[in-house]
Amino acid sequence: MAIVELRGVSKVYPPHEKGGSDVVAIDDVSLSVEAGDVYGIIGYSGAGKSTLVRLVNALERSTSGEILINGRDIAGLPERELRTVRLGIGMIFQQFNLLGSRSVAANVSYPLEVARRPKAERTKRVAEMLDFVGLADKARAYPDQLSGGQKQRVGIARALASQPAILLADEATSALDPETTHEVLDLLTRVNREFGVTIIVITHEMDVIQTIASKVAVMDQGRVIERGDVFDVFSNP
Ligand code: ADP
Ligand code: ADP
Numbered sequence: 001m002a003i004v005e006l007r008g009v010s011k012v013y014p015p016h017e018k019g020g021s022d023v024v025a026i027d028d029v030s031l032s033v034e035a036g037d038v039y040g041i042i043g044y045s046g047a048g049k050s051t052l053v054r055l056v057n058a059l060e061r062s063t064s065g066e067i068l069i070n071g072r073d074i075a076g077l078p079e080r081e082l083r084t085v086r087l088g089i090g091m092i093f094q095q096f097n098l099l100g101s102r103s104v105a106a107n108v109s110y111p112l113e114v115a116r117r118p119k120a121e122r123t124k125r126v127a128e129m130l131d132f133v134g135l136a137d138k139a140r141a142y143p144d145q146l147s148g149g150q151k152q153r154v155g156i157a158r159a160l161a162s163q164p165a166i167l168l169a170d171e172a173t174s175a176l177d178p179e180t181t182h183e184v185l186d187l188l189t190r191v192n193r194e195f196g197v198t199i200i201v202i203t204h205e206m207d208v209i210q211t212i213a214s215k216v217a218v219m220d221q222g223r224v225i226e227r228g229d230v231f232d233v234f235s236n237p
Helices: 049-056 079-087 104-114 119-132 148-160 178-195 206-212 230-234
Strands: 002-013 023-034 038-042 064-069 089-093 166-170 198-203 215-220 223-229
Touching: 002 049, 002 198, 023 049, 023 064, 023 198, 023 215, 023 223, 038 049, 038 178, 038 206, 049 064, 049 166, 049 198, 079 089, 089 148, 104 119, 104 148, 119 148, 148 178, 166 178, 178 198, 178 206, 198 206, 206 230, 215 230, 223 230
Parallel strands: 038 198, 038 215, 089 166, 166 198
Antiparallel strands: 002 023, 002 064, 215 223
16 A cells, blocks of 8 residues: 555745746656655755655645545645644654754654653653664763764654654765765664665665665656666666
């Protein structure tokens, strides 16, 4: 079953400058991500990838088209229900977006506090997640005491704390060196295999897609210009 499906989705922004023309960030995009996939979305800067992420994560509303999460169109949902949808989607980011004033453990705990999970459950879950990402010994450290790779592992622990079925990785390795990139991609592969989490990987780096994804959509100027199995798409003459 498709866990994330876009049907004819467009997103149009008002002109950047007065008298300019509308900006079509996403132009009639349809795609289908199956539960359990690692699905790559690749394209140059400006292709519309970040906009797509914000639409799927219900941070913004589309101009037209349907966005189905678990078979349910989120386009018309009221804000209160969108919050529930967002709880089922974990996010990791290029700049990690950790809270500098909170310990590693408190960062991972944060989404559970937002979801009002009880203290005992938070403590247990935080310990499990830090264990999973190999940072149990850093629970009391602060983000600025960590390397980039460690910060992203905290990001992954936080994203998974509330047990989402979907993880959106938005240029999650773009700030990391090649070796650290591969460590993080290995960890994401484990997230997919061990927890069955569907992962959507947004990147401008073909190497990332080839390492981790089985399906890919290539975006350019707001459109999907090619899609399919990674092997087929990238072995085109
Ligand atoms: P990518 O993530 O692939 O670099 P984006 O989704 O950021 O692409 O941008 C796609 C297009 O939409 C660009 O032309 C960008 O300027 C425009 N755009 C993105 N976000 C906004 C916004 N909030 N307001 C106006 N235009 C935007
Ligand atoms: P604060 O002092 O702001 O409450 P803490 O770092 O003490 O921040 O804890 C924040 C959250 O992280 C709490 O939910 C707590 O249960 C959890 N936590 C703190 N330390 C650990 C740890 N070593 N292992 C697991 N969970 C922890």
